[in-house]
Amino acid sequence: MAEYKTEQKKMLSDFLRTNRDQAYTAEDLVEGMRTMYGEGVPALSTVYRLITRLVEEGTVKRFVKGHSRRFVYQIVEGEHCHSHLHMKCIGCGRLLHLDDRVSDELLCAVRQSSHFSVNEEATVLFGQCASCDRGGCGEEKKQGEKTKC
Numbered sequence: 194m195a196e197y198k199t200e201q202k203k204m205l206s207d208f209l210r211t212n213r214d215q216a217y218t219a220e221d222l223v224e225g226m227r228t229m230y231g232e233g234v235p236a237l238s239t240v241y242r243l244i245t246r247l248v249e250e251g252t253v254k255r256f257v258k259g260h261s262r263r264f265v266y267q268i269v270e271g272e273h274c275h276s277h278l279h280m281k282c283i284g285c286g287r288l289l290h291l292d293d294r295v296s297d298e299l300l301c302a303v304r305q306s307s308h309f310s311v312n313e314e315a316t317v318l319f320g321q322c323a324s325c326d327r328g329g330c331g332e333e334k335k336q337g338e339k340t341k342c
């Protein structure tokens with residue numbers, strides 16, 4: 194039984210790792226894993242348990258999606274996530290990585306103008322990502338099209 198759980202946990206982290214730029218609700222995770230691995234993926238209740246574990250371990254971050262009360266999850270373990278700022282989309286809940294260089298420039302500007310040293314790891318910029326800013330549904334707008342969803 195224990196091994197079985199380890200297997201499922203690995204499946205979950207593999208899935209998150211493959212889709213590291215996306216944030217998922219627990220339901221989306223089950224759905225996504227089913228598409229990717231077929232049958233044998235953990236059930237929703239197991240996903241909740243496993244994801245809570247990963248959040249505690251610090252590999253996964255949990256965010257509130259938009260103004261809803263639903264949580265989305267995204268993997269944050271990264272090669273150099275300590276060397277840049279992160280941007281959090283309040284629309285879809287995704288966490289985006291700011292370019293290292295841009296990040297440095299920004300922090301340097303703050304330090305010079307305000308003599309304030311920003312804690313990079315603890316700071317998240319809130320706003321809207323490219324797809325959410327475009328009209329809300331995340332779908333690419335066709336050229337010349339003005340309609341909003």
Ligand SMILES: [Zn+2]
Nearest residue numbers: 271273274290
């Ligand atoms: Zn990062």
Ligand SMILES: [Zn+2]
Nearest residue numbers: 282285322325
């Ligand atoms: Zn977004």
